[in-house]
Amino acid sequence: MITVVRNLIHSWLHQDLSILLAYRDGELPHHKARRLLRRLRHCPPCRENYDALAMLEELMPDPEPVADPFGLLAGRQRLAVAVRTGSDPGQPDLAWLDEVEQYLGNRARREVLSRAQLGIDREHSVAVVAPFAKDMLGVRAGQALADRLSGRR
Amino acid sequence: MTAPSPSSAAHRAKYLTLPRIIVLVTAVHLGCGILAWFYWRLQGDVGPLSSYFNLAASPFLLVAAGGEALLAGVVWRCYQRQQAMWWCWGLLFVSGILRIVSYIVMQHRAIEALFADQVPSQGPDLSLFLIIDGPGRVAVLLAALAVVLRVYRNSGWLATLKPFDRALLTIVGLHVARQGYLLLSGSPGGPPADSFLTDVLLLGLLFVALLLYRTASASGGGYVARCWGAYAAGAFLLSLGNIGKWLVFSAGVPWEAASLLNWYVWFPAAAAYALAPAYLREAQFRLLHNSLPAQR
Numbered sequence: 001m002i003t004v005v006r007n008l009i010h011s012w013l014h015q016d017l018s019i020l021l022a023y024r025d026g027e028l029p030h031h032k033a034r035r036l037l038r039r040l041r042h043c044p045p046c047r048e049n050y051d052a053l054a055m056l057e058e059l060m061p062d063p064e065p066v067a068d069p070f071g072l073l074a075g076r077q078r079l080a081v082a083v084r085t086g087s088d089p090g091q092p093d094l095a096w097l098d099e100v101e102q103y104l105g106n107r108a109r110r111e112v113l114s115r116a117q118l119g120i121d122r123e124h125s126v127a128v129v130a131p132f133a134k135d136m137l138g139v140r141a142g143q144a145l146a147d148r149l150s151g152r153r
Numbered sequence: 154m155t156a157p158s159p160s161s162a163a164h165r166a167k168y169l170t171l172p173r174i175i176v177l178v179t180a181v182h183l184g185c186g187i188l189a190w191f192y193w194r195l196q197g198d199v200g201p202l203s204s205y206f207n208l209a210a211s212p213f214l215l216v217a218a219g220g221e222a223l224l225a226g227v228v229w230r231c232y233q234r235q236q237a238m239w240w241c242w243g244l245l246f247v248s249g250i251l252r253i254v255s256y257i258v259m260q261h262r263a264i265e266a267l268f269a270d271q272v273p274s275q276g277p278d279l280s281l282f283l284i285i286d287g288p289g290r291v292a293v294l295l296a297a298l299a300v301v302l303r304v305y306r307n308s309g310w311l312a313t314l315k316p317f318d319r320a321l322l323t324i325v326g327l328h329v330a331r332q333g334y335l336l337l338s339g340s341p342g343g344p345p346a347d348s349f350l351t352d353v354l355l356l357g358l359l360f361v362a363l364l365l366y367r368t369a370s371a372s373g374g375g376y377v378a379r380c381w382g383a384y385a386a387g388a389f390l391l392s393l394g395n396i397g398k399w400l401v402f403s404a405g406v407p408w409e410a411a412s413l414l415n416w417y418v419w420f421p422a423a424a425a426y427a428l429a430p431a432y433l434r435e436a437q438f439r440l441l442h443n444s445l446p447a448q449r
Contacts, residue, residue: 103436106373107310132308135238136377137436138231144440 015039015046020053024080030117041086054084096122096149103137103145104129112149123150171431172379175220179424182213186417194409210420211260217423218256222249224430231437237304244297245384245430248290252426255286284347291354294388298361301381305368312367322360325392328399329356355392362388376436380429387425394418 015036022028023036040047097116101109108129115125126149134142186209189201226249229242259282305311314322329352332344344352366385372378397414400406408415 101373101375103376103440104372105375105378107371108375109373132310135236135304135308137433137440138228138238139233139236141231141437141440148440 014043014049017049017053020046020050024050024053026080026119037082096151099145099149100126100129104133108132126150170435172428172435175424175428175431179421182209183417183420185209186420187413190413190416206416213420214423215253215256215260217420217427218249218253220427221423221430222246222253224427224434225249228430228433228437237300241297241300241304242430244293244300248293248297249426251285251290251293255282255290258282259286288347288351288354291351291358291391295354295357295361298358298365298384298388301384302361302364302368310368310372312364312371314363314367318363318367322356322363325356325359325396328403329353351395355395358388359392362386362392376432380432380436383425383429383432387422387429390418390422390425394422 019028019032019036023033028036040050097109097113100112111128112125115128116122126146130142130146133145136142137145186205189205193199193202225242225246229239229246232239232242262282302311329349332349332352336344336346336349362385365381366389369378369382369385394415397411397418401408401411401415
């Protein structure tokens with residue numbers, strides 16, 4: 001009984017393993033990631049859990065190199081580096097997303113934003129709405145929008 | 154005389170856009186018409202109302218139909234044949250052409266009949282153009298908007314109907330079912346076959362318009378959503394105009410009361426059909442020429 005209560009209090013006080021895993025994989029939204037980063041700096045038990053996760057990862061054999069067409073792994077790696085070095089991953093510049101909303105609407109903005117928050121770069125974040133933009137605006141105008149959003153133009 | 158500064162030209166280009174001009178002209182036109190209607194109802198003087206319909210109504214509808222066809226044609230050229238939207242805009246261009254051709258012919262025949270001192274229905278045969286402008290155009294519009302819904306569905310962005318939409322569709326559907334029953338049973342008050350066909354097509358158009366409106370609303374603004382929202386509004390107003398006719402002929406609503414809907418709904422509907430391609434052309438122009446600042 002005491003163990004159960006202690007575990008319950010522990011789970012209330014400290015971060016759940018699934019959240020730490022999501023953080024390690026770069027799947028937490030940006031604001032939650034920042035909050036957890038602060039916690040990891042100031043809470044030794046949470047930090048120990050996270051280090052244990054990192055140790056487990058090191059014991060695992062190196063995975064086969066995989067293709068990263070959407071830049072997802074690159075984004076995760078950037079976040080992981082920020083955690084290990086204790087540096088602030090920084091607030092990404094998302095002003096360019098206003099243009100997505102201007103042409104394709106708020107829903108498209110949310111789609112792109114959810115990818116940008118995972119640390120995926122602009123070009124690959126925009127790729128999620130590029131086919132829709134070409135369908136709706138025509139090939140040239142849709143491509144022009146994708147280029148502008150990717151920062152290529 | 155001094156040349157306008159580049160900043161003032163850019164400012165004008167930013168705020169005096171084609172969609173805004175269309176909205177402004179329609180609002181002024183409609184406002185004048187409604188004022189004339191109230192003047193007629195309150196004072197009993199039909200003069201201003203008659204002048205409005207004789208002088209302003211036809212040019213407005215003609216320019217709106219021309220703008221619809223022209224802009225839809227310009228937008229159509231921006232798509233490639235393998236794209237689904239190429240078919241959609243091609244059909245919308247055809248719809249605009251059908252509208253303007255039938256409108257010009259009907260106006261011409263009506264004027265001819267007027268000079269021949271007879272009412273238009275007794276003049277030269279207009280039935281072909283009435284079919285083109287009625288069920289023909291509605292069928293083309295329906296096909297075009299169905300393509301848009303398919304593209305939205307493929308993107309996973311297709312919305313669902315709200316309870317109000319279902320209630321509206323049920324009411325109109327019941328009316329169409331009643332008309333169908335009267336036609337099939339050969340009752341003396343039954344509608345002609347072409348009128349029933351128009352009713353069925355309008356029911357379909359209302360369904361597509363409501364679904365498109367919900368989908369455009371769920372997209373959360375932007376030029377693309379405004380374009381399809383305008384088409385949805387045009388289709389809805391077209392259906393509303395026909396519902397107004399049913400109210401007078403089937404439900405016994407006095408024509409004077411219904412005239413505010415039945416006489417004026419066609420102007421915003423025509424403007425909406427011109428406004429929709431204007432929004433998309435505006436977006437394409439901004440993207441392709443990249444000369445104008447971003448605008449909310």
